[in-house]
Amino acid sequence: MQRPKILLTRPFPPKAQTWLMEHYDATLNDGAPLTPAQLAEAMTQYDALCTALTDRMTADILATPGARVRLIANYGVGYEHIDTAAAKAAGITVTNTPDVLTEATADIALLLMLMTSRRASEAERSLRAGHWKGWSAKVLLGQSLEGKTLGLAGFGRIGQATARKARAAFGMTVLYHSRHRVAPDIEAALGADYVETLDELAARSDVLSLHMPGGAETHHRVNARLLKRMKSTAILVNTARGSVVDEAALADALKTGTIWAAGLDVYEHEPEVPPALLDLDNAVLLPHLGSATVETREAMGIRVAQNVDAFFSGKPVHDRVV
Ligand code: 8YV
Numbered sequence: 001m002q003r004p005k006i007l008l009t010r011p012f013p014p015k016a017q018t019w020l021m022e023h024y025d026a027t028l029n030d031g032a033p034l035t036p037a038q039l040a041e042a043m044t045q046y047d048a049l050c051t052a053l054t055d056r057m058t059a060d061i062l063a064t065p066g067a068r069v070r071l072i073a074n075y076g077v078g079y080e081h082i083d084t085a086a087a088k089a090a091g092i093t094v095t096n097t098p099d100v101l102t103e104a105t106a107d108i109a110l111l112l113m114l115m116t117s118r119r120a121s122e123a124e125r126s127l128r129a130g131h132w133k134g135w136s137a138k139v140l141l142g143q144s145l146e147g148k149t150l151g152l153a154g155f156g157r158i159g160q161a162t163a164r165k166a167r168a169a170f171g172m173t174v175l176y177h178s179r180h181r182v183a184p185d186i187e188a189a190l191g192a193d194y195v196e197t198l199d200e201l202a203a204r205s206d207v208l209s210l211h212m213p214g215g216a217e218t219h220h221r222v223n224a225r226l227l228k229r230m231k232s233t234a235i236l237v238n239t240a241r242g243s244v245v246d247e248a249a250l251a252d253a254l255k256t257g258t259i260w261a262a263g264l265d266v267y268e269h270e271p272e273v274p275p276a277l278l279d280l281d282n283a284v285l286l287p288h289l290g291s292a293t294v295e296t297r298e299a300m301g302i303r304v305a306q307n308v309d310a311f312f313s314g315k316p317v318h319d320r321v322v
Pocket residue numbers: 051052053054075076077078079101289290291292
């Protein structure tokens with residue numbers, strides 16, 4: 001029997017890549033991200049595509065005439081770049097990689113809390129520019145996170161891990177708002193209180209950390225109106241998806257002191273970062289590092305390989321989203 005033909009649209013960490021290459025008729029795109037035309041072409045050439053965030057699998061691409069693809073095994077937990085309704089209509093299975101990147105991404109949320117609250121990027125830039133004139137009681141004072149209120153907008157795996165870490169590290173009081181209220185035992189274990197609306201969460205938080213999925217439903221949920229509800233001393237942290245935040249409104253809020261600082265790991269049009277944000281000292285800007293550890297990226301790759309293998313050997317596909 002012929003081995004299924006699969007395309008890795010981007011290079012994978014070594015273990016998973018080698019395994020896929022050995023067990024499948026696998027092709028690797030080692031170059032730039034594929035264009036829409038190349039993705040459409042790939043739809044007709046392969047049985048499975050192992051995609052990443054940079055591959056926008058639109059309804060048009062998924063409905064490519066003569067499509068052969070039966071599985072899209074995404075490398076990453078977020079899958080708003082894949083039109084899942086169109087995939088379903090085309091009978092294509094979609095999988096993601098939950099669990100394995102939860103801790104790494106929550107760590108970046110904590111990193112951004114610390115970097116913003118203690119003005120770490122601004123301070124380091126100042127030192128490197130030769131502006132440090134020696135110790136001073138007044139220079140570059142930040143804010144303590146100790147005992148402050150953390151508001152989590154979205155309370156899935158990563159939001160919950162962020163709650164656990166922030167409580168352990170800084171004794172923060174944890175509030176959350178999400179589409180679905182979690183079970184009382186989870187709330188109790190994490191010491192997290194549910195808040196009815198995002199507006200109320202924004203108003204009560206010292207740090208508002210975003211953990212909702214991307215996509216049309218959450219597009220620009222953090223806009224000028226919501227930012228005005230926040231405390232002038234508050235910090236916004238985004239490790240979720242850039243599309244959740246209206247970046248122009250955020251730049252304005254940071255500039256005018258509506259809020260105190262923002263720590264971002266994700267952007268609406270990656271890799272573009274709005275110049276208005278680049279200009280601001282109170283914006284800490286990371287290049288989408290959420291899952292970027294050797295261990296996590298390897299584990300994500302293995303999860304993709306397991307999904308591919310389960311699918312083609314007719315076993316239950318645990319990470320199936322469609
Ligand atoms: C991944 C992410 O690196 O998993 C996700 O949803 O945002 C990232 O951590 C990215 O998706 C790779 O495709």
